[in-house]
Amino acid sequence: MKAIKYIGLVIFLIGLSIFTALPLLGTFKLESDTLNTIVKEKKIKSEVFIEDLNSNLVGKTYNGMQEVSPAVTKALNNANASHEKNKEWDKKIYTSPSDMAALIGKKSATGFIVNHKGLMWFLTFGLGIIGALMFILPNIILLGQKGIKNDGIYHKSATNRGWIAWIVFVYLIGFYLLLYFASEYATNWTFLLDPLSNALSGNPAGHWFVYGFMYCTVMTVMAVRMYIKYRHNIYQMFRTTSVLFFQIVFAFLIPEIMVRLQMPYYDFKNAFPLDYDFFFQWNLKDLINSGGIGLFILFWGTMLTLIVVPVMVYFFGKRWYCSWVCGCGGLAETLGDPYRQHSDKSLFAWRVERYLVHGVLVFVLVMTGMTLYSFFTESGTVLGLKVSTVQNIYSVIIGSIFAGVIGTGFYPIFGNRVWCRFGCPLAAYLGVVQRFKSRFRITTNGGQCISCGNCSTYCEQGIDVRAYAQKGENIIRASCVGCGVCSAVCPRGVLKLENGPEDGRINPTEILLGNDVNLMDLLNKK
Amino acid sequence: MERIVIIGNGISGVTAARHIRKNSDKKITIISAETDYFFSRTALMYVYMGHMKFEHTQPYENWFWKKNRIELKKAFVTHIDTETKTLHFKTNETLVYDKLVIATGSKPNKFGWPGQDLDGVLGMYHKQDLEQLEILAPNNKVCKRAVIVGGGLIGIELAEMLRTRDIPVTFLVRETSFWNGVLPKGESSMINEHILSHHIDLRLNTNLKEIISDENGRVKSIIIEETGEEIPCDVVGLTAGVTPNIDFLKSSSIETDKGVLVNRFLETNIKDVYAIGDCAQQHEAIGNRRPVEAVWYTGRMMGEVLAQTICGNKMPYNPGHWFNSAKFLDIEYQTYGWVFSERDKSENEQHFHWRHPSENICLTIAFQKDTKLFLGINTFGIRLRHEIFDRWLTKKQDMTHVMTYLKDANFDPEFYKTFESDIVNAYNIEFGTQIHPKKKSWKRIFSKA
Numbered sequence: 006m007k008a009i010k011y012i013g014l015v016i017f018l019i020g021l022s023i024f025t026a027l028p029l030l031g032t033f034k035l036e037s038d039t040l041n042t043i044v045k046e047k048k049i050k051s052e053v054f055i056e057d058l059n060s061n062l063v064g065k066t067y068n069g070m071q072e073v074s075p076a077v078t079k080a081l082n083n084a085n086a087s088h089e090k091n092k093e094w095d096k097k098i099y100t101s102p103s104d105m106a107a108l109i110g111k112k113s114a115t116g117f118i119v120n121h122k123g124l125m126w127f128l129t130f131g132l133g134i135i136g137a138l139m140f141i142l143p144n145i146i147l148l149g150q151k152g153i154k155n156d157g158i159y160h161k162s163a164t165n166r167g168w169i170a171w172i173v174f175v176y177l178i179g180f181y182l183l184l185y186f187a188s189e190y191a192t193n194w195t196f197l198l199d200p201l202s203n204a205l206s207g208n209p210a211g212h213w214f215v216y217g218f219m220y221c222t223v224m225t226v227m228a229v230r231m232y233i234k235y236r237h238n239i240y241q242m243f244r245t246t247s248v249l250f251f252q253i254v255f256a257f258l259i260p261e262i263m264v265r266l267q268m269p270y271y272d273f274k275n276a277f278p279l280d281y282d283f284f285f286q287w288n289l290k291d292l293i294n295s296g297g298i299g300l301f302i303l304f305w306g307t308m309l310t311l312i313v314v315p316v317m318v319y320f321f322g323k324r325w326y327c328s329w330v331c332g333c334g335g336l337a338e339t340l341g342d343p344y345r346q347h348s349d350k351s352l353f354a355w356r357v358e359r360y361l362v363h364g365v366l367v368f369v370l371v372m373t374g375m376t377l378y379s380f381f382t383e384s385g386t387v388l389g390l391k392v393s394t395v396q397n398i399y400s401v402i403i404g405s406i407f408a409g410v411i412g413t414g415f416y417p418i419f420g421n422r423v424w425c426r427f428g429c430p431l432a433a434y435l436g437v438v439q440r441f442k443s444r445f446r447i448t449t450n451g452g453q454c455i456s457c458g459n460c461s462t463y464c465e466q467g468i469d470v471r472a473y474a475q476k477g478e479n480i481i482r483a484s485c486v487g488c489g490v491c492s493a494v495c496p497r498g499v500l501k502l503e504n505g506p507e508d509g510r511i512n513p514t515e516i517l518l519g520n521d522v523n524l525m526d527l528l529n530k531k
Numbered sequence: 532m533e534r535i536v537i538i539g540n541g542i543s544g545v546t547a548a549r550h551i552r553k554n555s556d557k558k559i560t561i562i563s564a565e566t567d568y569f570f571s572r573t574a575l576m577y578v579y580m581g582h583m584k585f586e587h588t589q590p591y592e593n594w595f596w597k598k599n600r601i602e603l604k605k606a607f608v609t610h611i612d613t614e615t616k617t618l619h620f621k622t623n624e625t626l627v628y629d630k631l632v633i634a635t636g637s638k639p640n641k642f643g644w645p646g647q648d649l650d651g652v653l654g655m656y657h658k659q660d661l662e663q664l665e666i667l668a669p670n671n672k673v674c675k676r677a678v679i680v681g682g683g684l685i686g687i688e689l690a691e692m693l694r695t696r697d698i699p700v701t702f703l704v705r706e707t708s709f710w711n712g713v714l715p716k717g718e719s720s721m722i723n724e725h726i727l728s729h730h731i732d733l734r735l736n737t738n739l740k741e742i743i744s745d746e747n748g749r750v751k752s753i754i755i756e757e758t759g760e761e762i763p764c765d766v767v768g769l770t771a772g773v774t775p776n777i778d779f780l781k782s783s784s785i786e787t788d789k790g791v792l793v794n795r796f797l798e799t800n801i802k803d804v805y806a807i808g809d810c811a812q813q814h815e816a817i818g819n820r821r822p823v824e825a826v827w828y829t830g831r832m833m834g835e836v837l838a839q840t841i842c843g844n845k846m847p848y849n850p851g852h853w854f855n856s857a858k859f860l861d862i863e864y865q866t867y868g869w870v871f872s873e874r875d876k877s878e879n880e881q882h883f884h885w886r887h888p889s890e891n892i893c894l895t896i897a898f899q900k901d902t903k904l905f906l907g908i909n910t911f912g913i914r915l916r917h918e919i920f921d922r923w924l925t926k927k928q929d930m931t932h933v934m935t936y937l938k939d940a941n942f943d944p945e946f947y948k949t950f951e952s953d954i955v956n957a958y959n960i961e962f963g964t965q966i967h968p969k970k971k972s973w974k975r976i977f978s979k980a
């Protein structure tokens with residue numbers, strides 16, 4: 006069994022290595038026909054740029070995106086500089102160098118990778134999946150009998166912030182930086198998924214399609230791990246199945262199929278303000294121009310945030326979204342599960358959390374207010390601030406760096422819910438509802454707590470669960486996503502997630518159940 | 532300002548300190564020789580098993596003590612002079628108190644076995660034991676076999692710990708079945724099976740005769756009393772119960788027996804000296820409880836009560852209904868009220884036992900034979916709601932009530948398969964009753980009446 010695991014690990018690493026090398030491999034040769042098509046498609050009016058590409062790029066063979074990208078970037082920057090100088094605004098190119106390089110790369114690639122998409126898929130994704138499953142499946146036997154199996158978590162480099170964890174940390178951050186800020190390097194990856202993308206939406210794959218597919222794959226494989234680890238715990242099984250379903254069907258398949266049907270690309274479960282650009286001008290225009298379905302989406306998206314979300318939180322707590330439906334939560338609960346113990350439990354971290362997460366919520370609301378104001382008044386500025394500048398700042402700092410690079414990259418060191426806890430404005434909104442108006446609570450079972458600390462250690466949201474449990478108090482916290490792991494790991498059966506009457510939900514106690522009734526009456530009634 | 536000094540930073544001492552702080556401005560000092568900060572002894576096993584780091588066993592952050600003006604002192608008390616109200620430390624320092632709380636906990640039992648002090652023999656109580664174990668049994672190369680002596684809760688925890696590092700374990704249990712002085716037969720035998728299924732070499736009916744040393748004064752093997760069999764091993768864990776840790780009081784005028792003798796107000800024979808937690812011994816047992824109660828909850832409760840007394844609201848220690856819980860490898864156990872084993876059961880105590888046909892799930896309910904009055908419940912693999920059973924015990928409900936409303940008491944996580952209907956069915960068949968279990972009702976669960 007151990008042997009299978011190690012062979013699996015090797016296979017996985019081979020797949021991962023090939024995948025990692027791909028951005029720097031491949032040959033690109035831009036033909037003048039292809040350039041003409043691009044010029045036409047992109048409506049490029051800059052003859053400086055076209056000239057430059059024609060003389061410097063066309064007909065030449067480039068090895069790897071690291072050669073194509075600088076050439077394209079240079080041509081584009083030079084062209085724009087000259088147009089700016091001559092005030093030829095209509096000729097300026099607004100496509101980013103990165104996108105332009107990706108476009109040119111996608112259309113001009115030749116050689117092994119583009120011609121063997123299926124094989125290359127197998128050598129990367131295929132080997133990765135097979136290897137990972139070989140690594141995970143033997144646990145059915147190796148973990149032994151049903152029950153909590155956290156043995157050795159703090160002895161292993163990967164899960165105890167050792168060198169493996171740091172490598173994963175750097176790798177994930179690198180991956181996200183590439184994805185958000187140098188996506189032309191993802192071009193070779195997109196080829197592997199062209200067949201699937203064509204089948205779904207009828208379009209070739211872009212780097213976001215690659216990301217979406219990877220996301221689903223990683224979640225599925227790591228969900229298998231969850232199923233094995235928590236096979237005694239039905240709550241965890243249901244929850245894992247649910248997030249997996251919503252990711253694959255709602256976040257991945259439906260939007261692609263909608264594109265095929267000439268509808269807007271939309272993830273029906275992605276609620277504003279997590280979906281922060283829902284009310285951006287371009288999206289609103291897009292939706293309004295898409296006829297009935299666009300209007301429906303506009304209506305649904307608004308209702309989702311204003312009515313569905315709070316009502317569901319009232320009945321079930323924010324868990325219905327954060328750990329049953331949400332994509333970010335889904336990744337955190339599958340890929341991130343091995344790292345859940347790293348969330349900071351200190352009071353200080355809680356303080357930072359409250360400032361940050363509510364700060365982001367205020368930010369997104371102010372930005373959206375500005376956006377809507379400028380949409381209806383058709384002015385680009387509000388109180389002297391350029392709306393698009395504010396939007397760009399949010400998109401880069403919060404949307405990309407916080408949610409992506411930090412959100413996932415930090416898993417191995419700071420735990421799997423950094424974004425959900427410190428950054429997600431939707432979580433902040435749900436949290437306010439959960440704290441003040443909800444039937445959800447984690448009930449503490451009378452006086453049974455032995456203060457062992459398992460619950461706090463494994464709380465991914467950094468809640469010091471024990472601090473409540475050892476006082477006999479129910480846990481009512483805005484940040485609780487109801488993953489149910491505290492209840493699972495508690496060796497004394499102290500914790501239960503449940504939805505019940507609001508009366509008695511918050512129960513401060515001085516003296517715990519089991520002591521003198523007179524003493525309890527005396528102090529707890531105060 | 533009155534100075535309260537507490538010896539022992541375990542659950543009882545710390546609870547007392549916290550509550551004294553809540554109710555007063557007195558000067559508080561906690562003394563311990565074991566660790567700088569309070570930690571949860573019950574979680575020691577999880578550190579060895581790699582579920583947690585030691586720091587995770589500390590329920591309060593380090594700033595907590597200063598913020599609450601609780602002074603911590605790391606020192607060992609060697610003598611108490613109650614005349615001058617002075618503590619003497621190993622370092623020859625002294626400290627004067629106005630009121631003294633002795634909360635020094637327990638230490639592992641040693642029954643005078645030959646070789647019990649050899650290198651490689653250890654208990655599992657203090658943080659130092661854990662550190663020792665990490666050195667003696669880091670893996671199964673250094674420790675090729677461990678023998679555990681004494682089949683109680685700590686013994687089975689130690690066995691579980693060692694098994695997580697694949698160290699072969701022989702488990703010597705004096706009784707005919709695991710913990711059957713406490714557990715009724717059906718449950719005890721289920722745990723026997725479970726221990727064996729974890730590849731632990733369980734030896735029932737087996738006593739330790741002696742521990743054999745090698746030439747370096749290290750453990751080499753043990754000999755079994757009954758058969759004379761010699762079992763080679765590198766580590767011997769002594770887990771045959773605990774005893775109050777009060778040797779340092781012998782030179783004082785504080786009255787002791789097994790533990791520090793206290794009355795219902797937790798006062799010792801000396802004015803202004805109190806004892807709580809594992810080390811306290813009641814002159815007369817309270818109800819069915821033992822005079823020395825070495826469990827977490829009672830230590831905490833004594834701390835809660837004593838704080839009242841010290842802060843001027845004199846209160847007797849008057850614990851409510853008994854409850855407890857534990858975990859045997861993968862099986863969780865909870866108990867409410869009293870379910871006695873066959874050994875201690877009275878004539879009029881009858882049991883209803885149910886066991887799941889294939890899973891490690893079972894329960895035993897004790898009740899009075901004649902009146903069907905509910906006495907207590909043990910469950911394995913089913914979690915129960917403490918409040919409900921506390922209420923039923925207070926209201927002296929009978930079996931019909933318990934069976935009818937059993938669903939209210941289930942505390943398993945959501946979506947778990949529940950077995951109340953099967954249980955009630957089995958009860959109906961065994962006792963010829965026709966009880967229909969009622970659906971769970973929030974209203975009943977929350978009704979305080």
Ligand SMILES: Cc1cc2nc3c(=O)[nH]c(=O)nc-3n(C[C@H](O)[C@H](O)[C@H](O)COP(=O)(O)OP(=O)(O)OC[C@H]3O[C@@H](n4cnc5c(N)ncnc54)[C@H](O)[C@@H]3O)c2cc1C
Nearest residue numbers: 539541542543563564565607608635636808809825826827
């Ligand atoms: C491995 C293990 C698992 C357990 N699991 C459970 C469980 O699941 N449920 C349960 O109910 N109970 C459990 N117990 C029992 C429970 O931990 C004890 O009942 C409880 O910790 C006792 O608390 P205490 O405050 O009385 O004393 P302790 O926690 O023992 O604290 C006493 C402190 O005083 C110090 N001290 C002693 N003498 C001196 C001196 N002369 N000078 C200075 N300091 C001194 C000691 O070093 C120690 O730090 C477990 C115990 C162990 C060892």
Ligand code: SF4
Nearest residue numbers: 454455457458460495
């Ligand atoms: S895991 Fe359970 S027993 Fe341990 S501290 Fe948390 S609630 Fe208490």
